[in-house]
């Protein structure tokens with residue numbers, strides 16, 4: 150017999166067959182996206198790829214989140230393309246909107262500094278809201294409480310490789326907390342004080358630091374010293390979070406929650422432009438055992454302008470294969486540091 154995959158059984162007649170949606174015992178997990186009505190076409194583009202490369206065998210549910218009501222057209226269209234159940238969740242304004250403790254003058258000065266240095270989205274308040282929400286709030290939503298695992302995806306991204314095992318069960322069976330495909334440097338200006346603020350928290354709460362954290366990856370100053378200097382000790386290396394798979398119970402735990410409170414008190418989501426990618430990465434890197442982080446080298450992925458495509462006959466990509474966009478020779482790629490220091 151060929152080895153059975155997670156979703157296959159041998160039936161009475163000795164024939165191999167794939168379990169149906171109702172038969173298959175899924176992990177407690179959801180595919181998850183924060184998305185706007187006007188991105189309908191682009192989200193369908195990505196759902197189709199997630200379905201055809203993976204979910205058509207497992208039928209995991211989808212959760213669509215937004216700060217505004219979804220239109221009927223949006224709901225009906227995504228439902229048609231999903232092979233699993235679909236849930237829609239609206240973010241209460243008191244969670245989505247800028248919190249009261251943000252000082253408008255300080256915010257204005259921060260935005261100006263970012264804009265003068267060409268930082269994208271600096272003045273777009275909804276972008277700051279989005280980064281803050283994805284950093285510390287999505288897993289607290291009423292509709293997300295019932296789930297443990299999430300796979301975040303975004304409109305207009307591509308999935309190139311067929312994967313025939315249950316990725317969520319892989320995470321569970323191998324005791325993983327967080328999975329990624331691409332690791333990048335960030336613009337240091339967007340996270341200038343994230344590290345000092347975090348170090349202050351850690352000094353007061355040393356018990357939260359995992360002795361086997363990914364410290365070298367977070368603080369390396371050999372590969373890209375300018376960045377580490379500008380970000381005050383943080384290498385700016387992060388897992389690119391537009392694709393990520395994680396255990397939300399990690400974020401719900403004491404270490405990450407208390408740290409999030411400290412970040413909120415500081416206000417750097419608005420005075421700077423702290424992204425959810427560096428925030429997740431610093432949190433995971435400090436408070437979790439690095440052996441619980443998994444690099445999915447078998448998932449071919451693209452979010453403009455970067456991609457990671459395994460050289461495998463399971464993948465069909467429109468351009469050259471490679472773990473990274475070949476044009477980026479002097480690149481934002483930080484994966485080699487992860488491999489060198491933490492694997």
Ligand code: GDP
Nearest residue numbers: 183184185188214215216217275276279303304
């Ligand atoms: P980038 O990848 O950093 O350039 O940011 P994106 O524009 O792709 O935004 C990241 C994710 O958040 C995408 O899935 C967007 O659809 C979503 N998003 C960004 N801003 C908003 C917003 O104001 N409302 C909603 N509902 N989704 C948003």
Ligand code: MN
Nearest residue numbers: 303304391452
């Ligand atoms: Mn994006």
